[in-house]
Amino acid sequence: MALPQQNGNSNHKTSPQYQLGLIATARGALLGTIILSTINLLMLALDTGRYFLFSISVPYYLTWFGKILDNGTSDGSGSLVGTYTIMAIVIGLLILTVYLITWLLSKKHRVWLTVATALFVVDTVALIVFAFTMLTNPMSCLLDFLLHAVILFELIQGVLANRKLQKAQLSDPHTPQGYRGTTPDL
Secondary structure (H helix, E strand, C coil): CCCCCCCCCCCCCCCHHHHHHHHHHHHHHHHHHHHHHHHHHHHHHCCCCCCCCCCCHHHHHHHHHHHHHHHCCCCCCCCCCCHHHHHHHHHHHHHHHHHHHHHHHCCCCCHHHHHHHHHHHHHHHHHHHHHHHHCCCHHHHHHHHHHHHHHHHHHHHHHHHHHHHHHHHHHCCCCCCCCCCCCCCC
């Protein structure tokens, strides 16, 4: 079995094009997660009873707690949107705005993809802590855990790809074709 040649093969895992693809995938996963998280907050506030799994957990559960405090019920159900719910939604939207800023800035500056990854690690830890301390059946969040792992994997792949491209750029500015210090458009 012949090994693929590095020269001219844009799919080779060490090629700049492949690394740029990993970065684009990470940024796409981040943007998709931000969008679904925003929709989740809206659906929670409107009591639709629906939830998208690819979501940032802290804003959602913060709003859920706000609803519990406003409604006085243990499951946050009810149509009342009170002060705690409004405050939680505002804080949740601020958190999502920070994620959106990291997505926007990560196009030009690789450190912002790293910041987004660090924020998502904190969110994943918060999800695990919430599931094992507040829920009677933590395994009800198993799919959330798995999908958080997938998103984390994509983000980490993007960060590592950015680092590889930066190293290549520093060692020889002309080697990585197509890489000029920015990430591709989505």
